[in-house]
Amino acid sequence: MILFNNQPISNDKFSEEILNHGLSIYEVCRVFRGKVIFLDDNLSRLANSIKKSGVHLDFSTLGVENKLNRLIQLEHIKEGNIKYVLRLTPSGVDEYVYQIPHSYPPEEAYEQGVDTVTLRAMRENAEVKYINSNLRETTNAIIKEKNVYEVLLVDDDDCITEGSRSNVFFVQGDTLRTAPLPYVLPGTSRKRVLALCEKDHIPVIERKVNLRELSSFDAAFITGTSPLVLPIRRIDDQLFNPSHPLLKRVMDAYFQLLEHHI
Numbered sequence: 001m002i003l004f005n006n007q008p009i010s011n012d013k014f015s016e017e018i019l020n021h022g023l024s025i026y027e028v029c030r031v032f033r034g035k036v037i038f039l040d041d042n043l044s045r046l047a048n049s050i051k052k053s054g055v056h057l058d059f060s061t062l063g064v065e066n067k068l069n070r071l072i073q074l075e076h077i078k079e080g081n082i083k084y085v086l087r088l089t090p091s092g093v094d095e096y097v098y099q100i101p102h103s104y105p106p107e108e109a110y111e112q113g114v115d116t117v118t119l120r121a122m123r124e125n126a127e128v129k130y131i132n133s134n135l136r137e138t139t140n141a142i143i144k145e146k147n148v149y150e151v152l153l154v155d156d157d158d159c160i161t162e163g164s165r166s167n168v169f170f171v172q173g174d175t176l177r178t179a180p181l182p183y184v185l186p187g188t189s190r191k192r193v194l195a196l197c198e199k200d201h202i203p204v205i206e207r208k209v210n211l212r213e214l215s216s217f218d219a220a221f222i223t224g225t226s227p228l229v230l231p232i233r234r235i236d237d238q239l240f241n242p243s244h245p246l247l248k249r250v251m252d253a254y255f256q257l258l259e260h261h262i
Contacts (some may be wrong), residue, residue, distance in 0.1 A: 003071050003097040004150030014096070016117065017086055024131040025049045026085040028100065028223045029068060036068055037258065041188035046084070048186065049128045062086070062095070071097050081225065085131070104226055105149070110189050110251070113233030114149035114221075117142065118160065118211070123151050126161070127182050139164035150222055152235060156181070160235075161207035166224035168232075169193065170209055170217040171246050177217070180206035189223035190252075196253045202246070219244035221251075229254045 002014045019026075025149070027046040029036045034040065047059040056201035068082055081102040087094045105114065119142060121135060139151040151164045161179045162168055167190040168178040176197060194224070197204050219241045220232040229251045241247075 001071070001075055002213075003067055003074075003095070005095050005125075006067055006097075008074060010234075011098075012054050013051070014098070019087060019096075020133045022088055023053065023055075024085050024087045024126075025053060025055070026083055026131055027064075028225050029082045029084070030102075031072060031080050031082060034072060034259075036072075038188050038192065039065065039068075041161070042192055043188055043233065045129065045188060046086075047129065047249055052125065052128045057093070067261070070232070075205050085238065097152050102226055109149070109230060113231035113240065114222075115197055115234045116150045116152050116163070116232055117146050117236055118152045118154050121162075122155050122161070123185075124182055127186060129185055135164065147245070149230075152206060154211065155208070157208065158211050160211065161208060163222050163224070165188070166222040166227060168220065168222050169250075171219035171221075171244050172217050174246060175203040175205060176246070176250075177205045177207060179208045179210060181184050183208060187223055187225075189225065192254060192257065193223055193229065193250060195245065196250065196257065199251060200249070202250070215236045219247045221247055229259070 001008050002011060004014065004087050012037050022160040029039065029042045045065060046064065050057055050059055064084055068084065071082060077099065081100050083098055083100045085260040087096065114240065119139065122130060125136065142151050150166055152160050152168055153162055153164060155161050160168060162184040167184055194204060214235060215238060220235065222230050222232060231247055232240055
């Protein structure tokens with residue numbers, strides 16, 4: 001079932017292909033135990049994406065939270081990912097709310113870490129979460145071909161900015177490093193990690209990481225709606241320590257916060 005402008009329609013009456021034309025701003029929310037976790041962060045980022053896109057729209061009139069909850073109730077969703085899309089057309093605005101396939105990392109991935117590769121690519125207006133089908137198709141093909149979990153994007157300065165569907169952090173001694181805004185999407189999990197680090201007095205340097213610097217870092221991890229906080233084992237040919245004490249400290253703090261919000 002899909003909610004189209006808040007009215008239920010069957011799946012066979014909708015194709016995501018329509019969202020590849022024009023501007024479609026979206027947000028993916030994770031449902032756990034029948035509730036959207038960190039919903040306020042999702043709504044804040046969606047409002048920011050709309051504002052950064054130059055769209056003149058009163059976000060409060062959309063009632064996004066109610067529409068997400070309506071789909072959860074209608075579909076009896078206990079766990080999974082929900083996608084909200086705001087599609088701008090010459091005739092006005094259309095809204096879509098629907099479930100999307102999810103692939104959560106297995107438990108061993110949080111112990112052993114995951115493999116990643118780099119790709120020279122950049123998202124225009126990185127702070128806006130908009131549908132970019134060309135980049136998604138390219139990275140999906142690489143993930144399948146290389147049998148990796150994520151593709152990390154490299155900009156014209158040879159610096160890693162973010163993942164194709166995640167943010168990335170690096171660990172160097174007792175300090176974290178991550179690319180700053182506006183070079184990356186302000187991920188909700190990224191926001192939570194930064195807040196936890198501030199609370200626990202963990203230093204964070206917001207600066208891009210050049211490919212030449214990779215060997216100087218002890219560990220790395222990605223954050224996102226599906227992976228939450230997930231250690232990286234390898235970036236291209238560079239290996240990292242998925243059991244680094246600071247990385248484990250951040251992971252423990254994040255999952256404790258998650259339990260508190262459920």
